[in-house]
Amino acid sequence: MMIGDGAKRHTVSDGHVLPRLASEKVVVASTSPSAINIEEEFEADIMQNINRSSNTPISVHRVMFGPEGWADLPRGLLHSIIVLLGSTRDLLAFIATCPSWYAAFMSIKSTLGELFPPVIFRNCADQTSSAGSHIGNTWELIDPVYPSTPLCRLTPPSILDKMAVVKCSYGHVIFCYDRSLVIMDVLTGTTVAAPSFPLSQLCYRTFISPEASPDSYLFVNSPHCLYAWRVGSPSWLHCDFLNAHLIKEMVSFKGRVIMRMRQKLYTVHLAPQFHVEVLRVDCRYYMDPYVLSGNLVACEDTLLLLGRNWEAFSIDFSTEPAKYVSVEEGGLKKWAFFFGEKRTGQPRLLMNPERMGLRGGLVYQLDENARVFSYPVDGNQNEELEPEPCFATINAYLARNPTSFAAWV
Secondary structure, eight states: OOOSSSSSSOOEEEEOBOOOTTTBBBBOOSSSSBBBOOOHHHIIHHHHHHHTTTTTTTTHTOOOOOSSTTTGOOHHHHHHHHTTOOOOHHHHHTTTTTTTHHHHHTTGGGGTTTTTTTEEEEETTTOOTTTTTOOOOOOEEOOOTTTTTSSEEEEEOOGGGEEEEEEEETTTEEEETTTTTEEEETTTOOEOOOOOOSSSSSOOOOEEEEEOOOOOOEEEEEEEEEEEEEESSSSSSEEOTTTGGGGGEEEEEEEEEEEETEEEEEEEOOOOSSSEEEEEEEOOOOTTTGGGGGGEEETEEEEEEEEESEEEEEEETTTTSSHHHHHHHTTTTTTTEEEOOOOOOOEEEEESSGGGGGGGEEEEEEEEEEEEOOOOTTTTTTTTTEEEEHHHHHHHHHHOOOOOOOOEE
């Protein structure tokens, strides 16, 4: 299940209870039908978090829990409305309208990632409010077009104060401290804690929600073992995997989980038994090993390998073994790619970015100060980055309001 998928949100991990976001009540991860109660939880979890700040945009303040009849619109019609929305700001207003609209959004959430322009999720703990008071441990979603007016602000439970952010993945942020791991949905602020990790050595950590599966998974690896936690389950799955600490990326593609370790690809099988299998891909003699260390990116029905020396390949699964196929010049113009500072993990994608005033075939990357730079996706990322002109407003804002963590979501 997705975090914030309508399940009654109470999070318990290994005997430790996480306070609830807004009301400081406890929240328990559950997959049982009796836990589902959108009506009861909706207003507290969504409206209190979205309307927490006085900076919340007018479009959200105008949201009404009526009039009568709007809540009964067919879900198919609501889905048609969602895909026509033009911004994340409008999307937030939509899901805050009423419980049934929120439920309609959650039912197709995993399919919407490439339709809406990304926003920046950042920590603003070092800032002060307009009234001069310290904001504290607060996170905000920023629309790059209107950076001075956050889309929403989230104040997680105080237990996260001592935890470090390790990654943003598939719309969720992973917090970690020692053997404790907590996942937060960046759109709703819902948090859920995993059972205590069995080892003290945690290497790669990522969150994945396979498209064809109702379940979401948190993956963690130790030096020679891969672990997976299905959200809501009481324990970790694990399988032996030599040099698991060298895993660099994991992506969800057509219901499968595929990972890269050095120049090799692997398929992670979650059922009926958790195990890892080598994914055989034919490498052409001319392919530089440095290319094979590029980024795995799932774009619609295509799995791409973005090389690090001006090359990009798609992976053709119609043959046995699969094979790398060179992407023709201009073949990536359909998408814009949004990476964090280190260009690792699945980027945030935007399909047909021209409709949002952006350019296709470019990487929009955050630097260590969370400013936005751009370069061709099939270009050399080691060259000196140039500030992206169309993000001049957000770059100026972030220069005045530094942050300890920022990521595209």
